[in-house]
Amino acid sequence: MSDEWDAYADSWDDMEATTAYANAAFASLSSILDGAGIELSGTRVVDFGCGTGLLTAHLAEAGASVVGVDTSAAMLAVLDAKIEERGWSGVTTASTLDGVMGGNDVIACSSVCAFLDDYPGTVAQLATLLRPGGLFIQWDWERDGDDDHGLTRHEIREALVGAGLHHVEVRTAFAVEAEGEMMQPLAGYGRRAT
Secondary structure, eight states, X not given: OHHHHHTTTTTGGGOHHXXXXXXXXXXXXXXXXXXXXXXXXXXXXXXXXXXXXXXXXXXXXXXXXXXXXXXXXXXXXXXXXXXXXXXXTTEEEESSSTTOOSOEEEEEXXXXXXXXXXXXXXXXXXXXXXXXXXXXXXXXXXXXXXXXXXXXXHHHHHHHHHTTEEEEEEEEOOOEEETTEEEOOEEEEEEEOO
């Protein structure tokens, strides 16, 4: 799958839809964190499926330390260049979860979980990387009817509860229009037990 995403790396940041999505996802995250009493400044965040770092940029600028994880070498190369250009000393990248330290305050997965071979298993693995009380959040397209892409509300809830997360919510995350289309992904989130 990473080779497929490599082809998009050079133009990803120039697409109106990808930028609008990342901006809306960050606003969604900020609202949820406010409600959970978690401040981004000084937190440790894993941006799983970070791509070129559109969400990572918002997190870094809000004062979080971020590990951006993605299987696409080309996407990570774009993010690595941003890290160097912008002097983000608290941002690192990784191509796998191996070596990603536990005790994270937030794990964010922006439009990646529907592409995973083992979605429930990966969520369970990611949940172990949270500190007690830490927040897991994902944004993904809602699958319904004959559509073969995305996740259902039920699948998201089952995966998060199955990973041992508490206070699980699944709802429409935001509605934003870009390139003539309305994007209305789901947000699924929950907290690791304290």
